[in-house]
Each structure stands twice: as C-alpha cells, then as structure tokens.
Amino acid sequence: MFVxxxxxxxxxxxxxxxxxxxxxxxxxxxxxxxxxxxxxPTRRYAGSLEEVPQNYRHPKCGVVTGxxxxxxxxxxxxxxxxxxxxxxxxxxxxxSKRELFWIETGQSLADYTKRLQQDHVRARRAKPRP
Numbered sequence: 001m002f003v004x005x006x007x008x009x010x011x012x013x014x015x016x017x018x019x020x021x022x023x024x025x026x027x028x029x030x031x032x033x034x035x036x037x038x039x040x041p042t043r044r045y046a047g048s049l050e051e052v053p054q055n056y057r058h059p060k061c062g063v064v065t066g067x068x069x070x071x072x073x074x075x076x077x078x079x080x081x082x083x084x085x086x087x088x089x090x091x092x093x094x095x096s097k098r099e100l101f102w103i104e105t106g107q108s109l110a111d112y113t114k115r116l117q118q119d120h121v122r123a124r125r126a127k128p129r130p
Contacts, residue, residue: 006037031092037081038074045076052076053102056086056109063090064103079116 002011007024024035038044052072057064065088075081085094086109097109105112 007035009038009040030089032087032089036068036071038070039077039081041070043077044070044073046073047076049073053104053107053112055103056100057103058088058090058095058100060095060099061088061090063088065089065100075113075116079113079120082113084110 001014003014003017004010005012005017005020005024007021012020025033028034049069049072054069054072055064055066065086067086071082084097086097086100087093088095088100097113100109101107102109102112
C-alpha cells in the first residue's frame, strides 16, 4: 500500500508514487535531476571524508564536477547503489564513469567504484554468520 521513496525517504501511497517520484527526477536547467537516490541518513557512511575524493573532471569538456556529500556517503555504504554513469556539469548530461577522473587521485570513477565493490563483497564474506 505504501512505498518508501528512495529520494526523500518518506512513505508514499503507491497510487501517488509515480507523481511523487517525478518531482524528484525532474530535470533542472543544468540538465541534472532535482534529487538523486540516496540511502536513508542512518544507513549512510558516517566516517570522515577527509581522504575520500569528491571532485571529478571530464576530460572531454574539461569541467570539474563536485559530488554531493549525501551521494558520497551513500555509495561508500553501498557501492552497488548507483549505475555506471555520473553527472557532468560541463556536458549537462550523465556520462560513463569511465570518462570521469577524480581530481584528488587521477583514478577513473569506474575503477574506484569497482574497487569499492570488491572490498564491500570481501568484507561481507569475511563477517561471521550469527
């Protein structure tokens, strides 16, 4: 009867969810969606972001895009949450993570995500079962 919105995390009656979701996914003037899927605040990574890359460049257009903190904290907690594209402020579109490179490390977002995913799987396998 209710569905939890992956954008604002409110419970919404199923018949109204499509209209509710469309407000979150509507495109802004810059081409980016109003909001993005995130984990609920209590499920996000809570540690320091001091060593975590937060800005990436798209060599095709040369523009640097900053990643919002709620998205960083969400993918650090669940590196499988997002697909293989990220928004480029220069192109005004979502582009492959293979084309985007962290300013802080020079690593592609695709390689970084793959490593996070591998680490996540290893850590889950290593946990003792109750």
